[in-house]
Amino acid sequence: MNEMKKFGSAAAANTGLLLFLAAVPAMGASADVGSALVMGVCVFVLALLTALVVCAVRKVLSGDAVIAAAVIVAAGFASLLVMLLRAYLPAVYPTVWMYLAVCAVNMMLVSQSEQGLAQAVRASLIFLGAVVLTAVIREVLGAGSFAGVALPFMEGYKLSILTQAPGGFIVFALVMAVLGGAKKGE
Amino acid sequence: MTVKELLLVILSAAVADNLVLSGYFGFDSSVLGANKKSFSLCLGAVIIVSTLICNLLHGILVSMGVEYMEIMVFALVILVVCAIAVKLMGEKAPSFAMLTLNSVLLGVALTGHSMGLAEALCYALGTAIGFWVLLEVFASLRLKLNNPNVPKAFKGMPITVLAAGIIAMAIYAF
Numbered sequence: 001m002n003e004m005k006k007f008g009s010a011a012a013a014n015t016g017l018l019l020f021l022a023a024v025p026a027m028g029a030s031a032d033v034g035s036a037l038v039m040g041v042c043v044f045v046l047a048l049l050t051a052l053v054v055c056a057v058r059k060v061l062s063g064d065a066v067i068a069a070a071v072i073v074a075a076g077f078a079s080l081l082v083m084l085l086r087a088y089l090p091a092v093y094p095t096v097w098m099y100l101a102v103c104a105v106n107m108m109l110v111s112q113s114e115q116g117l118a119q120a121v122r123a124s125l126i127f128l129g130a131v132v133l134t135a136v137i138r139e140v141l142g143a144g145s146f147a148g149v150a151l152p153f154m155e156g157y158k159l160s161i162l163t164q165a166p167g168g169f170i171v172f173a174l175v176m177a178v179l180g181g182a183k184k185g186e
Numbered sequence: 187m188t189v190k191e192l193l194l195v196i197l198s199a200a201v202a203d204n205l206v207l208s209g210y211f212g213f214d215s216s217v218l219g220a221n222k223k224s225f226s227l228c229l230g231a232v233i234i235v236s237t238l239i240c241n242l243l244h245g246i247l248v249s250m251g252v253e254y255m256e257i258m259v260f261a262l263v264i265l266v267v268c269a270i271a272v273k274l275m276g277e278k279a280p281s282f283a284m285l286t287l288n289s290v291l292l293g294v295a296l297t298g299h300s301m302g303l304a305e306a307l308c309y310a311l312g313t314a315i316g317f318w319v320l321l322e323v324f325a326s327l328r329l330k331l332n333n334p335n336v337p338k339a340f341k342g343m344p345i346t347v348l349a350a351g352i353i354a355m356a357i358y359a360f
Contacts, residue, residue: 020214020343024289027210071265075258083254098296101257102211102289105264165208166358169351173344181339 018123019130019176021106025099026131027168033147035095036135040128042081042096043103044121050074050107051120070107078104130175137171138162192308199312205293206320207354212290213347225280226321228271229288230314236260236267236291237298237310244299260295290317323353 019026022043029039053073058066078101085093085100107120140146142162144154161167187195205211240260247253268286272279294313298306324346331345340348 020347021287023214023347024210024212027213068262068265071261072258075261079254079257082257098209098293101296102292104257104261105287105289105292161355161358164358165210166351166354168210169347169354173340173347173351176347177337177339177344180344 018126019179022123022127022130023172025103025106026127026134027172028099028102029096030131030135030138030168030172031095031163032139032143032145033132033135035092036131038085038089038092039096039099040124040131042085042100043127043131044124046074046077046081046100046103046107047120047124048117049077051117055117071105074104074107075101078107130172130179134168134171134175137175138167142167187302187305192304195305195308196312196315199309200316200319201357204316204320204357205290205297205313206317207350207357209293211293212288212317213350215284215288215290224275224278225284226318228275228280229285229290230318232264232267232271232285233291233294233314233317234307234310235271236264237294237306238303239263239267240295240299241301241303241306256296256299257292260292260299264291264295324350 025039025043030036050070050073054066054070057069057073061069082093082097082100085097136146140151140154141157141159143160144151144158159167162171199205202208206213240263243259243263244253244256247256247259265286268282268291272282272285290313294310298309301309327349328346331349336345
């Protein structure tokens, strides 16, 4: 399981790799700004809580047991968040819940990085930024609205493909290129 | 369900409702694992076994009134099945990290848990076939994308994601 730790540290330190590993929930929940914001906040909370508990658990357990513990903890918190979403945000729940569950698996990786809590917070903030940016582009250009509010100047210029699955790939690729290129100064 | 309906489930899971291209599940590891033949075989077997186990467990969880524990139980099942698969395959086994972190496993489990057993098996089989085809496509795509004309900012993952979007547009026509 050392490869898991190396992978986790590499992902936590490398923005490009992190964005790529977070591609699934980022693309899935970025069809509109509301879902993206909810997803980003949920992932931040999930990452923070998982890292806190795993940091404590790591002092008691070792080796493979930490991975199993990280899975249980992350999935438990994800289940809790899914239930809260179902109860208090039923409009967003159908879009977001499966991707939040998938995040639980990826949290296992972040919790394996050496720096734990700090890297988990950094990673989830980067994710929040990327998913909201992707959602803004997709909703404004694809649906001609922003956070559900119709934009009159976009009437007649909507590219509806951007709100569908292919649009998620295309817009996220552009976001990755922009964020990765900005970091390298290109 | 009739045999014809089950065949349609396999076909739609492999092509029209491909979880990777229509739901984004498993996209990251499908690109990372594209060059490894053992990865697609192992993952296909794990998808089928874990979906069947999760389908059975869903019934047990519902009868006990604890279906809210689905995500935890399914994630643990996937972890155990992946560990067993890696042990059984020995030296030819793919990376445990790449196998476990593949979101298509949890995606199929969560999508197929409320189906009948035969339908869930066909859905898992169709997903495994579709995933294998996609891995072959991504493997040949990566060779062509190693092109010096690709802008620096797009080199590596961004151009691969963009190419996947174009493939998804072709599937979207279904």
